[in-house]
Amino acid sequence: MAQEDVRDVTMPDAKRAIDTDNLVALAEGLGTSRYKEYDIAQYVELVQATIPQDLWSGVFYSWLSLKGHLQGLMGLQRTEMFAAVQEDDSVYACFLTIWDHADVMAAWLRDGYPVHRMLIDLGVPEDGVVAHLLRDYS
Numbered sequence: 001m002a003q004e005d006v007r008d009v010t011m012p013d014a015k016r017a018i019d020t021d022n023l024v025a026l027a028e029g030l031g032t033s034r035y036k037e038y039d040i041a042q043y044v045e046l047v048q049a050t051i052p053q054d055l056w057s058g059v060f061y062s063w064l065s066l067k068g069h070l071q072g073l074m075g076l077q078r079t080e081m082f083a084a085v086q087e088d089d090s091v092y093a094c095f096l097t098i099w100d101h102a103d104v105m106a107a108w109l110r111d112g113y114p115v116h117r118m119l120i121d122l123g124v125p126e127d128g129v130v131a132h133l134l135r136d137y138s
Helices: 023-027 053-070 102-111 115-121
Strands: 042-051 076-085 091-099 129-136
Touching (some): 042 115, 053 076, 091 102
Antiparallel strands (some): 042 129, 076 091
16 A cells, blocks of 8 residues: 555544544654664554443453454454553553554554444543554564
C-alpha cells in the first residue's frame, strides 16, 4: 500500500474514527542512523480508557474475544492490555494492538473493529477513550 493510502483510514459506521494523519510520519521512522530503525519497529494502536466499574466485566470479556479474533489475522504481532482500579472504583486500562506494517494496521482500523470503537460501542464514555498511533521500538 502506498504511503498516501495509509492516510485514508475512515470507518463510515464508527461512532468515532481515529485520526491516522500521523501514520505516514510514523512510517518514516525517527530519522536516526543508517540502520533504518523504521524497517524493524512495529506499528501500535494504543488505547487508554477510563471504564466505569459496572462496564468492566463486559469490556474485559469483549477484549478477550477480540484478542482471539485478532490472533488469526496476518500481520498482527501481538496484543497487550494493562489495567488498574482507580480511587473512584473506575478501571483505567491501556490496550495495545501491535502490527508488522502500517498498511496492515491501516486496513484493520478502516475495515476491522478497533479497540476504541469496541469500547465506545460497549458504553464507555467517548471522553474517557483516547487512541494513539505509535511505533514499538522496544
